[in-house]
Amino acid sequence: MSEVISTALEENRTFTPPTTHAASIPNMDAYHALCKRFADDFDSTWRDLANEHLEWRKPFTRTLNRENAPFFRWFEDGSLNLSENCLDRHVRAGLGERTAILWEGEAGEVRKISYAALLADVCRAANSMRQLGVEAGDRVVIYMPMIPEAAIAMLACTRIGAVHSVVFGAFSPQALRDRIEDAGAKLVVTADGGSRRGSIYPLKSNVDLALSEGCRSITHVLVVAHAGNKTETIAGRDIDWHQALRVQASTCEPLAVESEQPLFILYTSGSTGKPKGILHSTAGYLLWARLTMLWSFDFKPQQDVFWCTADIGWITGHTYTLYGPLCCGGTTLMYEGVPTYPDAGRVWKICEAHKVSILYTAPTAIRALKKAGDAWPEKYDLSSLRVLGTVGEPINPEAWIWYHQVIGKQRCPIVDTWWQTETGGHMIAPLPFATPTKPGSATFPLPGIDIAVVDKHGKTIRDGGGLLVIKQPWPSMLRGIWNDNQRYIDTYWRTFNNRYYFAGDGARIDREGYCWIMGRVDDVLNVSGHRLGTMEIESALASHTSVAEAAVVGRPDEIKGEAICAFVVLKRADSENLTLPLRAHVTQAIGAIAKPDDIHFVESLPKTRSGKIMRRLLRDIAAGREITQDISTLEDQAVIRQLQKQP
Numbered sequence: 015m016s017e018v019i020s021t022a023l024e025e026n027r028t029f030t031p032p033t034t035h036a037a038s039i040p041n042m043d044a045y046h047a048l049c050k051r052f053a054d055d056f057d058s059t060w061r062d063l064a065n066e067h068l069e070w071r072k073p074f075t076r077t078l079n080r081e082n083a084p085f086f087r088w089f090e091d092g093s094l095n096l097s098e099n100c101l102d103r104h105v106r107a108g109l110g111e112r113t114a115i116l117w118e119g120e121a122g123e124v125r126k127i128s129y130a131a132l133l134a135d136v137c138r139a140a141n142s143m144r145q146l147g148v149e150a151g152d153r154v155v156i157y158m159p160m161i162p163e164a165a166i167a168m169l170a171c172t173r174i175g176a177v178h179s180v181v182f183g184a185f186s187p188q189a190l191r192d193r194i195e196d197a198g199a200k201l202v203v204t205a206d207g208g209s210r211r212g213s214i215y216p217l218k219s220n221v222d223l224a225l226s227e228g229c230r231s232i233t234h235v236l237v238v239a240h241a242g243n244k245t246e247t248i249a250g251r252d253i254d255w256h257q258a259l260r261v262q263a264s265t266c267e268p269l270a271v272e273s274e275q276p277l278f279i280l281y282t283s284g285s286t287g288k289p290k291g292i293l294h295s296t297a298g299y300l301l302w303a304r305l306t307m308l309w310s311f312d313f314k315p316q317q318d319v320f321w322c323t324a325d326i327g328w329i330t331g332h333t334y335t336l337y338g339p340l341c342c343g344g345t346t347l348m349y350e351g352v353p354t355y356p357d358a359g360r361v362w363k364i365c366e367a368h369k370v371s372i373l374y375t376a377p378t379a380i381r382a383l384k385k386a387g388d389a390w391p392e393k394y395d396l397s398s399l400r401v402l403g404t405v406g407e408p409i410n411p412e413a414w415i416w417y418h419q420v421i422g423k424q425r426c427p428i429v430d431t432w433w434q435t436e437t438g439g440h441m442i443a444p445l446p447f448a449t450p451t452k453p454g455s456a457t458f459p460l461p462g463i464d465i466a467v468v469d470k471h472g473k474t475i476r477d478g479g480g481l482l483v484i485k486q487p488w489p490s491m492l493r494g495i496w497n498d499n500q501r502y503i504d505t506y507w508r509t510f511n512n513r514y515y516f517a518g519d520g521a522r523i524d525r526e527g528y529c530w531i532m533g534r535v536d537d538v539l540n541v542s543g544h545r546l547g548t549m550e551i552e553s554a555l556a557s558h559t560s561v562a563e564a565a566v567v568g569r570p571d572e573i574k575g576e577a578i579c580a581f582v583v584l585k586r587a588d589s590e591n592l593t594l595p596l597r598a599h600v601t602q603a604i605g606a607i608a609k610p611d612d613i614h615f616v617e618s619l620p621k622t623r624s625g626k627i628m629r630r631l632l633r634d635i636a637a638g639r640e641i642t643q644d645i646s647t648l649e650d651q652a653v654i655r656q657l658q659k660q661p
């Protein structure tokens with residue numbers, strides 16, 4: 015853990031929310047009352063919510079088992095099926111004709127899939143997976159563009175109790191292979207390609223490359239023909255999705271699984287080299303996906319069109335493009351393509367065309383759209399919007415104000431939601447029709463969530479910077495790291511002696527109790543809302559034959575939040591410029607999202623006498639700031655002079 019950023023955001027403007035009596039949580043009194051219910055009786059409040067909001071096959075009798083903490087178990091003796099909660103129950107309630115997924119492709123094509131049709135497709139896919147030998151507990155890797163089939167494949171896994179692991183389509187074959195191997199997946203579901211900025215990016219051929227070495231656990235690859243991209247078919251292994259589904263029955267009995275049945279693994283970056291497989295389980299995750307839809311977005315399934323712009327390859331796409339809206343029985347919009355394609359009006363055009371009422375996106379997108387100019391949103395009718403969400407990184411007040419004024423016309427509350435892959439759903443967020451907001455603050459913890467800002471000994475800090483912790487378990491918390499219990503304890507629990515969950519973020523709680531997230535305190539970067547481990551990029555660089563050593567740090571970037579800045583020591587002073595080859599090398603190892611923005615070639619890296627790279631010093635140099643770190647422990651003082659000469 016490195017130092018906590020102590021620069022306090024000074025932003026005191028407060029925005030009172032519009033009121034609506036029909037909101038899920040309509041005012042601060044209702045919020046405080048719900049918080050008090052949790053404080054007075056934590057377990058039975060969760061019990062009541064779980065009974066009210068989920069449909070159980072076998073009711074649970076035990077709400078929370080803390081015996082083997084930090085391996086908490088929620089609702090453990092109950093059973094249910096996730097796809098039944100997201101599909102069958104709405105069809106049974108007479109909502110079969112309501113649009114579940116509203117899809118728009120980059121070229122403008124539109125598909126509307128009703129709950130009844132989605133259920134039938136999910137059943138066909140589930141039957142097909144079963145026929146390919148997938149059983150409950152088996153892992154299925156999904157490597158797909160943002161198309162309805164990605165959602166169908168995920169839901170099909172849940173129907174038969176299989177565990178999905180979605181790998182974001184921009185990850186390289188090598189990164190895909192690492193994830194398939196770590197998960198020990200049996201099946202890969204992919205597509206021939208996806209659309210991006212008017213061209214097609216390969217998926218199936220990346221799968222072929224990934225499977226060309228290792229990946230012995232894979233028996234089949236299901237391939238969705240989507241982009242008209244010709245790919246090789248390996249007989250006996252590759253199966254055409256549409257052909258396979260066509261012959262299957264449109265019904266499939268949902269398998270009742272225990273609450274704690276693993277639901278999915280999602281790989282994310284940590285501060286050490288290897289990405290970790292964050293494991294989520296069924297009931298608790300789904301409960302929180304649903305509650306946060308209702309609480310933080312005031313989602314009204316009968317009227318709202320909800321658009322979360324995140325790709326299904328990230329947790330935001332899991333919880334808020336898919337499971338949250340569907341568990342509530344509402345309409346979720348899925349867009350396959352780039353938000354600024356063919357022009358910077360695309361997002362607003364989609365909002366107008368489909369009457370989007372809740373928009374949920376990342377600060378990086380807001381900043382990019384703001385930069386494109388107000389003329390773009392002004393061309394479109396945005397009057398359907400009623401709630402605007404943001405997630406992924408701290409939002410700067412200027413971007414917040416723009417979102418509020420230019421997009422929301424001061425009508426729409428801004429919900430800045432703080433959470434993580436590990437938390438499964440929102441932890442800190444305003445209630446749109448109750449909480450007075452301050453630009454840049456995620457405001458207060460949601461009811462049931464017990465957070466604090468503490469010093470490194472775990473002592474609560476009031477009105478100052480410290481480390482963000484969660485003091486009580488919550489239903490959608492990660493259940494572990496796939497295949498690595500020790501790392502789960504070491505990463506999240508050891509810092510505070512198994513008492514608190516340590517999030518890895520610095521934060522400050524101001525005098526009025528507002529929470530201000532100040533960013534990661536570990537070696538994790540947040541680039542355009544994507545989480546990347548510096549060590550992962552460093553090992554990718556170091557695997558190049560010419561590189562002796564590399565250090566990667568973040569540098570502030572106006573649009574992306576952070577840019578990737580690498581300091582590289584070569585094995586021998588090369589006359590050849592290695593910037594491009596090294597960027598290509600990282601793209602190959604991880605994916606284009608991890609490509610360094612700047613590469614500085616240096617003679618050596620600044621290290622302490624004990625051999626630790628002085629990252630804060632590198633961050634200052636990367637940002638062109640004055641050096642704030644005490645450099646008296648620097649082994650070789652000459653390094654500084656050389657580094658400062660860097661452009």
Ligand code: WT7
Pocket residue numbers: 282329330404405406407408409430431432433434435436456517518519531533534540543544545
């Ligand atoms: C990290 C988690 C969970 C959604 C997408 C990212 C940062 C997330 C906010 C916010 C400030 C935020 C934190 C967190 N973060 N939301 N509203 N304000 N920072 O998920 O990839 O697991 O990254 O994103 O640093 O730890 P993730």
